[in-house]
Amino acid sequence: MTQPKKVVLAYSGGLDTSIILKWLQVEYGCEVVTFTADLGQGEELDPARKKAEMLGIKPENIFIEDLREEFVRDFVFPMFRANALYEGLYLLGTSIARPLISKRLVEIAVETGADAISHGATGKGNDQVRFELSAYALNPEITVIAPWRKWDLGSRTRLLEFAEAHQIPIAKNKRGEAPFSVDANLLHTSSEGRVLEDPAEEAPDYVYQRTVNPEDAPDAPEFIEIAFEKGDPVAIDGEPMSPATLLARLNDLGGKHGVGRLDLVENRFVGMKSRGIYETPGGTILLEAHRGIESITLDRGAMHLKDELMPRYAELIYNGFWFSPEREMLQAAIDHSQQHVTGTVRIKLYKGSARTVARWSEHSLYSEAQVTFEEDMGAYDQSDAQGFIQLNGLRLKLLATRNRKFEG
Structure with missing residues (x-):
């Protein structure tokens, strides 16, 4: 990889991304731009700005953006039009946030003249895939730096030692193992x-x-x-x-x-x-x-087809393919169904x-006149069902007759 001159880092202000920020400076001698997204995580983001400034980032290289409306309007709502569930249960809350973060990382790289972006996802998880596939789909020339796959800071002890050596503040509760991430x-x-x-x-x-x-x-x-x-x-x-x-x-x-x-x-x-x-x-x-x-x-046909397409659509989002042509094709079909x-x-x-x-709804297809158990006043002719059943039953009769012949 060519040595990057300027890197846009997805920056939370926490210990791990602060260590990554300093590591990028030490390892590559490059200029770092920080990007912190407010996606409604419920945390105060001003400390991220102060932390970045303390680590030597120029004010013009600190991006903190409120993306909540864009996140819900352009990513969450389109996904919910599909009723997307990964493996029948998971509503894809982490998965759907990554393409938006990647989109802004790539855009900020263009705005600031950066030649690389970086993220704090580990080499064991899905997020590294989501960040990087999204970035490459939007800018095939972009360089992505994933420190967790490159450095030798593989333990909490090594991370803390690096932080202390470079005067990165460590909260007391970070010196022990957090109970969960x-x-x-x-x-x-x-x-x-x-x-x-x-x-x-x-x-x-x-x-x-x-x-x-x-x-x-x-x-x-x-x-x-x-x-x-x-x-x-x-x-x-x-x-x-x-x-x-x-x-x-x-x-x-x-x-x-x-x-x-x-x-x-x-x-x-x-x-x-x-x-x-x-x-x-x-x-x-x-x-x-x-x-x-x-x-x-x-309509029944549209609803059932949507239900068939949904697992594939959800899997694409989970696996990081939001910006893929197949997801966009499925989205077009899903959006058409929502008119x-x-x-x-x-x-x-x-x-x-x-x-x-x-x-x-004024757009309802439900007809009480047809489904009522009371007198339907001719809205539905029940005798029509006989021919419907006979036609649908014909192949079953033929199968049963054939099978009975050979079974004895």
């Missing part, structure tokens, strides 16, 4: 590692940060109404909201009622299994509500569950 954004919180590594052991309750224990949730249910336009939520209880504001509100409601907890052993793209604790309160409500409005506005997914869904929140209890 956390990744958070507006869609979810992910906790992995250490006390969670044995899947035979129940996760301690202190791991959960966004949701109350469902057993301790309010004893009375709460009902909310979510309005959709063309597949995207636009209002809660009649109040129009921006995408990020709406998801934040659903997070508050879901967290209060213990909605959205998941203990999952998943298959990483790099080949190993891992155990994670996920909290996605707002996303869990949103998925339920979106399926609720689709149930009356989507009439407009209406309102009433959701009941109660002790860990979010359930659709009512739904209505």
Whole structure:
């Protein structure tokens, strides 16, 4: 690799990325630009600026950006139009954030004249793949530096020694092993590692940060109404909201009622299994509500085809292929299906569950006149079903006749 002259680093301000920042300076003698994204992780970001300045980064090379609206509008909502679940359970909270971070890393590299970008993902996880595939899809000439795959700081002790040698402040609680690692954004919180590594052991309750224990949730249910336009939520209880504001509100409601907890052993793209604790309160409500409005506005054929495509779509996002042509092709089909997914869904929140209890829409395909058990006034001729059954049963009759002949 050609020695980089300027590197844009995805920078959180934490110990690991601060060590990476200094390592880049020491290893390559290069100028470093820091990029810190506010994706709704709930942390104060000004300390990241001060930490970067303390480590010698010029003010004009420190980028801190509020990307919450773009994150929800352009990444989370399109994904939820597909009802995407990885391995039938995971709402892809970490996966969907990486393409946006990579997009800005590449853009800032162009803006600042940098010839490389860098991230703090380890060589064992999925994030390294997501960051780098996204970056290469957007700029095939970009150089990506992954320190965890290059340096010899493979232990916590070595990291702390490096930090102390280069006068990087170390919080007291960082001198010992953290009980687990956390990744958070507006869609979810992910906790992995250490006390969670044995899947035979129940996760301690202190791991959960966004949701109350469902057993301790309010004893009375709460009902909310979510309005959709063309597949995207636009209002809660009649109040129009921006995408990020709406998801934040659903997070508050879901967290209060213990909605959205998941203990999952998943298959990483790099080949190993891992155990994670996920909290996605707002996303869990949103998925339920979106399926609720689709149930009356989507044609059967479109709905069933969407359900067939969804696992492939979710796998593409999980594996880092957001910017791939196949994901974009699937997105076009999914978005086309949402043209009439407009209406309102009433959701009941109660002790860990979010359930659709009512739904209505001017675009509804539901016909009470046809399904009623009362007199349907000729809306449906039940005698038509006889020919329908006979035609569909013909091949089954032929098969049964043939098989009976040879079976004896």
